[in-house]
Amino acid sequence: MEDPVPRFSVIVPVFEVQGFLRGCLDSILGQSFTDLEVIAVDDCSPDDCGAILDAYAARDKRVRVVRTAAHAGPGPARDTGVAEACGDYLLFLDGDDSFTPGALAAIDERLRLTGDPDVLLFDHLPTHWAGFDRPSARAGLLAAAGRDTTDLPGSPQYLQLPLVAWNKAYRREFFRDGGFAFGAGLYEGVAVSCHVLAAARRIACLDRICVYVEQRRKGALSRTPGRAHFALFAQYDRLFALLDERPGLAPLRPLLFERAVQHCLATLTRPDRVLPRHRAEFHRELVRFHRRHKPAGFRPPPQDASRWHLLALGSYPLFRAHTLVTTQQAVLVRHLARLRDRAAGVLRRAVARFHRLRPLDPHLVVYAASGHRGVLGDPAAIHRAARTMAPHLRAVWVVDPQHAGQVPEGVDHVRPGSLRHLQVAVRATYFVNNVNWPDDLVKRPGQIHLHTGDGTPLTSTGLDLLGRPACTFHTDVRRLLDGADRWDHALVSSRYAERILARAYPCRFSVLRSGAPRNDVLVRGDEERAASVRARLGIPAGNTVLLYAPTRRDHRTWYVPRLDFEQLAMELGPRRTLLVRLHPQYLKDPVRRLQLRDLHRRGLLVDVTDEPAAEDLMAASDLLVTDYSSLMFDYALLDRPIVVHADDWEAVRASRGAYVDLLAEPPGHVTRSTAELADLITSGRWRDEVSAARRAAFREKFCTYEDGRAAERVVARVFLGRDHGPVTIPPQSTRVAPAESMAGARKILE
Incomplete structure (x- = not known):
């Protein structure tokens, strides 16, 4: 019996990436979507990559190692992998990059929703070696795409996406029948990406970051200045030679020509691409390329017409002078902005001095x-x-x-x-x-x-x-x-x-x-407000709502997930709703958004990090799961269960210090892994007598002055200058969780 055809063939060219390779392979093999094969092409790597690949292949039958006879570069290595692949779709991943969690499941879902198109485009996240992650520059193109399929004439803007191998899923039959090949040399993905997009009848998009692209500090050839970047002209020459062989693609020639020249112009002016001593020569090559491939009747883009006209003249001194003038204009604009800010500061200080006289x-x-x-x-x-x-x-x-x-x-x-x-x-x-x-x-x-x-x-x-x-x-x-x-x-x-x-x-x-x-709203209780919040968030009536609200880590510069949200949500099942509210520090964190946005869209959780009022979310939930957030002190007022997920308590205590031994005096059960947390919740132990006893002791110690009249007391004391009476703690035994309240209401209606 023949082996079933896998959904994905993931092709990984491998050369001198021993420090990154394990992370790359783990990101593939650890995906929740498992119908795949990994074709790792050892391009005669002189380091320990070969041994690492053999070890993974011995452990996982989905990994196949292919070795080249001589080092040829990532393009030929990918072509070797394509020849060995048998999956429905081809995916390419460099050995120092990695898939984001849930990426393959999201890709498969979008492929099925769009009827298995020729090409699926998705987003990536450049991960800087120092930890400064920034979304890709063209992410908005994918966000605006929707779920319809298109082609390049109908959506020429997709040529503005990076012309690389790893931001697409290619239908294998389309790729092989089209005779696409990466070939040797730097910028090996340029010709293939343009040719694939031009030939594809059906292109779909996925507005999701599926690949972490490692921005290495040193060693990346694409960011090493030198003559290797002259290969860009050869790659585009190859593209136009392919277009000559396919007369049906002739209408796309002006579009591809504009993209090619824009790419070359951008490369010419980047200090990490072309050295200053090589720029005149690079410009001459660009002029020849422009004259060689310019379509009849072509008109340059109006927003950059001056540079294109200078390019047609062929004079590098004029082109360089224009670039310097443009640069100085930008400097002048920044200088004027600083002068404006200084003038505004002088005016503000003058206004302040005037009003201080009043x-x-x-x-x-x-x-x-x-x-x-x-x-x-x-x-x-x-x-x-x-x-x-x-x-x-x-x-x-x-x-x-x-x-x-x-x-x-x-x-x-x-x-x-x-x-x-x-x-x-x-x-x-x-x-x-x-x-x-x-x-x-x-x-x-x-x-x-x-x-x-x-x-x-x-x-x-x-x-x-x-x-x-x-x-x-x-x-x-x-x-x-x-x-x-x-x-x-x-x-x-x-x-x-x-x-x-x-x-x-x-x-x-x-x-x-x-x-x-x-x-005050938590102490007094407000069932109508809680029901309103649940309805606004789209929570099904009667569902048990878990609010996960972790705090930030001082010893980490960026956000690192402490839970596997997808695993937890899947194990919780449809009758439980997971709300995730990360610390406000991570509001603009692209990693946070890529993970939660996808799970939110798939209905596995509700991302409430942007919700302004935490008290509304607490009132609407049945259980708080937190680590070391001060929300636990507030939530205890609801007399509802609290679970402390303390998987890194020792690290936090060592780096930040703590006034309380949280593991000795927790407000409820303590977990240290996603599996342990899921088991606690699905078994029902999260609301047992142990949880209630710990919560009562916690509330008695840490909520001494909370009686639901704090705002009135502050206004009376500070604004009106009078006392508002002593603190009187209300009883907690009458508290009803939202899910229980709604379940009771349904029984009455029935």
């Missing part, structure tokens, strides 16, 4: 939260209470423009640094924030700063950060304490937090034993 406005309150991210958290809860208890006060929020659209209707707000912001900052009597105000805010006599804090501290803060390099690398403790010197009042939620605040912030401010105003 008395404080006793009814003006300035609010901000989380670095001007909107009307959020404790300041927002205080603002709502003040509108009822102290209607004579005028509130102005400081909100960044990108978050201004989320400001509730009727709430006055200003842009940071604007003239009106300066005016209210100089004249306001009260300032409310959950983080320190910027250093340039000058506190006038009579102004009152209320610091609400950003949650009960579990790990070191303030003065206790000293001596911990991982924490102080991006945090200036002296500046942190200087900001705290401006506080007049600081809020605490427990005796524990009060002791930490006195130790970590030895400054002159009064401590208000108020509780956290943002948590």
Whole structure:
């Protein structure tokens, strides 16, 4: 019996990548989609790559090792792999790159949805060696594609995507019948990519990052300046020779010619491609190429017509002069922008000095939260209470423009640094924030700063950060304490937090034993609000909702997932909904977006990192899964189960320090792996008596002052100058989780 044909043949050319090869192969073989073969082509690599490949082939029958007779480069190695492949689709992956988690499943799903097209285009993420990952420059083209198939005449913009082998899935029969081959030399993917796109009748797109592309510090030939980059002309010459053999593709010639010249122009001006001493010669070759392949009646693109006209003239001195002028224009624009900013600064300082001559406005309150991210958290809860208890006060929020659209209707707000912001900052009597105000805010006599804090501290803060390099690398403790010197009042939620605040912030401010105003809604309960949030997020009625909310890691520069979201979501099943809320620090992290966006679209989880109000998500969930986030102290007020996923507790405790031994005093069960967490939840042990007992002890110690009246207490004490009575902790036994509440409602209706 013949072996079944695999869905994918993944072809990996291998040469001098021993430090990356294991990661590359693991990213393929560890995919959730397993219907594949790996054809690893050992291109006479002089290092240990051959031994690594043999070891993987011995462990996994899906791996086949093919060896070339002599080193020829990645192009011929890929061609060798194509000859050996038998999968429905061909995928190419360089030995120092890797697939993202779930990439093959997503590729297969899109291929099936689009009826197995000739070519599927997908996105990649350049991963810089220093950890600075940036999305690809043309990601928006894929985002706008939708699920329809097209061809190159209908969608010429796809030629602007990188002309490489590894950002496409090729139908094997189409690739072989078309006679496509990479061949030797640098830029080996250029001719094949253009030819494939031109010949394909049906092209589909997947708006997902499927490949991590390693940006090596040294050793990558494509980023080594020298004469090797002259190979670009030979590759495009090969493309136009192929077009000559296929008269049916003649209408695409102007399009491909424009792309080729743009590519050569960009290569000419890049310092990591062509050396200065070679640029005149490269320009001469480009002029010859332009004259050799220019289609009749071709018109250059209007946005870059001047460079094209100079190219037609063939004078490198003129071309170089134009490039210098363009560069100087850009420098001049930046210089003028700096002068404008300086002038604006002088004007702002003048406005501030003028308004400092005026008395404080006793009814003006300035609010901000989380670095001007909107009307959020404790300041927002205080603002709502003040509108009822102290209607004579005028509130102005400081909100960044990108978050201004989320400001509730009727709430006055200003842009940071604007003239009106300066005016209210100089004249306001009260300032409310959950983080320190910027250093340039000058506190006038009579102004009152209320610091609400950003949650009960579990790990070191303030003065206790000293001596911990991982924490102080991006945090200036002296500046942190200087900001705290401006506080007049600081809020605490427990005796524990009060002791930490006195130790970590030895400054002159009064401590208000108020509780956290943002948590009032959790203490009081609001089933209608929880149901509204669940409906808005599209959570099926009666589903058990798990909120996963981890914190950031000081000892890591970028986000590293602590859970296998796909495995967890699959094991939880359709009756449980997983909400994932990462730390705000990772809002713009491309790795976070590529992983969660795909799983969100597939219905495996709901990405709620962008949701502004954490208290809404807590109220709408039945279970909190966290690591070391201060949300656990807030969530305990709901008297609902908490699971601590502490897979790297020792590393966090060593790098950051902790005030509590979380494993000795957890608010619930503790897990250390995705499998362990999934088993805890599916077995139902997450809500057993052990969990309830630990949660009760945790709440008694860390939620001393939370009684649901924190906002009223703060407004009365700070704004109205009167006491609001002692803290009275309400009973917890009447709390009902959202899933239970909705299930009960269904029974009544039935």
